[in-house]
Amino acid sequence: MKTLDQTSRRDFMKVAAAAGGGLFLGFSWSNSNALPVVVDAKSIAAGTINFNAYLSIGTDDIITIVSPNPEIGQGIKTAFPMVVAEELDADWKQVKTVQGNLDTNIFERQLTGGSGAVPHSWDRLRKAGATARYMLVEAAASTWKVPAAECTTENGKVLHKASGKSLTYGQLAEAASKLEAPKEVQLKDEKNFKLIGQSVRNVDNNNIATGKPLFGLDFYREGMLFALVQRPKAFGLKLKSVNADAAKKMPGIVDVVTFENSVAVVGKSTWQVKKAREALKIEYEKAADLESSADHNRIFSQLMDNGEATVRRKNGDVEAAFKGAAKVIKAEYQCPFLPHSPLEPMNFFAHVREDGVELVGPTQTPDRARAEVAKLTGIAPEKISVEITRQGGGFGRRLAADYVIEAAHVSKLVKAPVKVIWTREDDMTGGIYRPAVRYRFEAALDKNGEMIGYKLRGVGINSGNPTREDNFPSGSVDNLLIDSVEHKSPITTGPWRAPITNFLAYAEQSFIDEVAEAAGKDPVAFRLALLEKAKKSPAGEVKYDVDRMIGVIKLAAEKSNWGKKNGVHQGFSVYFSHRSYVAQVGEVVVEKGKPVLKNVIAAVDCGIVINKSGSLQQVRGGVVDGLGHAMYGNMTFKDGTPDQSNFNGFRLIRMNEIPEVEVHFVENGISPTGLGEPALPPTGGAAANAFYKATKQRLRNQPFINEEAFKGIS
């Protein structure tokens, strides 16, 4: 059994009886069934308790568990409550889960990003459940006048087996609420988990399948106005003049307002403001270079050879290693900009009043949204409420608060509740993309085919550091140099699901495949030998867990029957990102002259799997996402304007284009290390390496569909 100390004030859990009866750890939740949109912000203020906590137990045996982190499709609204319910020994059928609003007084790290929610909250959630369980047991023991140690819990009840007595949590809630919360609490041994590791269905399934208003775009308020914003059509332009005369006269239009470089058309329905926006006459002027994709290619070449690079990691003597090499392998890889394309486009509701602001909508970072709106309006954050809706995908796009700030701008200017909606075209052309990057890899082999030198230079456009210098193969090569150059561009970029690694992993794992081939070695054996070296005589610091990486490599090789399948071209890839490890084998079969990726076998080490169903789908979805964007995703620019503006020009993967995906989880009892992103990075490499085996042509640029190997194949 594990014991956790109460550490910080925020973690310290107090309990109080609420007026309505029942045990409330944290605030009471009276209207959890209320629709539309999850939560009435005022109920928090009206709650009697203000502590960091996640659950309440009603005298009717209904257990309400709050999931504070934004749900964007990663399954947190199901997984978080499962952890609390596990330690509580609750009956899952009696558990109701609700999305928490932003409340930095009681919740920490209330954001979705970096695959970090479960790793961050694992112990906190367990403690929330275990503390309540402890108090319920104490209450039962004192009612029955028996030692607490003789009492057990299961399915929402405390039992005293010797006397055959039992009471439900609802019956005990009031008495338990009068007890002191324990300073220390024992957590379950992982071996005794009953709920964690099971397949639990998405708690919102029924609402989703019946079309209930769950998402930000579904939020409507009496008297609310609709706004569409016209932003500059090219990156590098700024607003010069606006003539809104015609637009203002159109039916349903209430106002046209201008802020920064944006013009907002405000009116009574989405369609009316969309049509009126088309009637705006706007002049822009140049504020920066209007870059085209051809410019970017030229910039890549220039900076690759002559850019002033920032050294990210250096081990040994790279120049000497390359001078003395028996063989040198060199290759360049390139990946384009990508829009995030969550199927629910950006949107947000704002009502800026003199005395406060109400914000409702889809955001991965409610705290940032509030801070930005506070800055804009001069209204104190504590007077700004943020309701977090269910979100139609995020993929990193909703980490930015630009669209929330816009809503606040418009509401402030028109002094009314407003929902700003982005059309798909706005969403795709409105900025914040995965950065475009070119990599140059170089490897030096000695006469035995050992990699003695490794160089990587990443040149990115608004990419920050486009390398992950401490990831594999760092630590396994004695002489290594990783550096990077950045070009600053008016085209806006930001994190995109598995930032950087979503393209670096493909490039690196494909290059490693090239090196293994040049060394005359099996790609799996080659990687394992490097990892053995990183273990036995590491070159510098090793910041990944070598054994976990070896574990997934061996599991993927075993499950795919690596190298032993006739007529199947296998490609290998492994990557460590966001604390978790995933290896994948892609399997290509040539059908009527066309190479087709038929299967992906994934071996995943994300520590303990909380929800088997959600996790399995998270990996499959990650593979589909990784493959789709590697295969088809391409955003290009002409004079600062994106060439693609909707799904007719920007191709997303469809059902007829997906491989089967087989998933194997490593069972090692390690506390969960995150799964929202780690399954995606290895996919591009597994696919590229399998396609290479089938076609003998390397795929060194994304999207693959534009490469020589796919010429004439749609």
Place this chain on the structure above:
Amino acid sequence: MALFKLSINNRTVEADVEQDTPLLWVLRDNLGLVGTKYGCGIAQCGACTVHLDGKAVRSCVLPVSAVGKSKVTTIEGLSEKGDHPVQKAWDEVDVAQCGYCQAGQIMTAAALLKAKPKPTDEEIVATMSGNLCRCGTYHRIKEAVKVAASKSN
């Protein structure tokens, strides 16, 4: 502006809108039926799929003036209690990740099964490939259509 009388989910409703307004926005902005989703506005993603006289159509490109006397069914009206075999299969297979596209997927699948109660795998893939799922739940969508087909008469 013009007044349109529409048959939606077996109820007659009225909407005073411009005649080129897509049915999607009439449903959402005027009638409060927000289960039908906006994804692309150009009939590429299928999030806005509704039934027009039982057939799957994209409401984002269907002007309200073109609906006429046709009967419109939205996700809210697919079944009274949310127990259409496709809706049940979606839960059983645990299809949804973010869930945003799923109403459109369900409407497309329900129309397919109405026209073809026992579709082949190829027919399922051919039909469902018109609907995008950005989360990549395609494996489960396919499985759920099969489950629904196996359970309906």
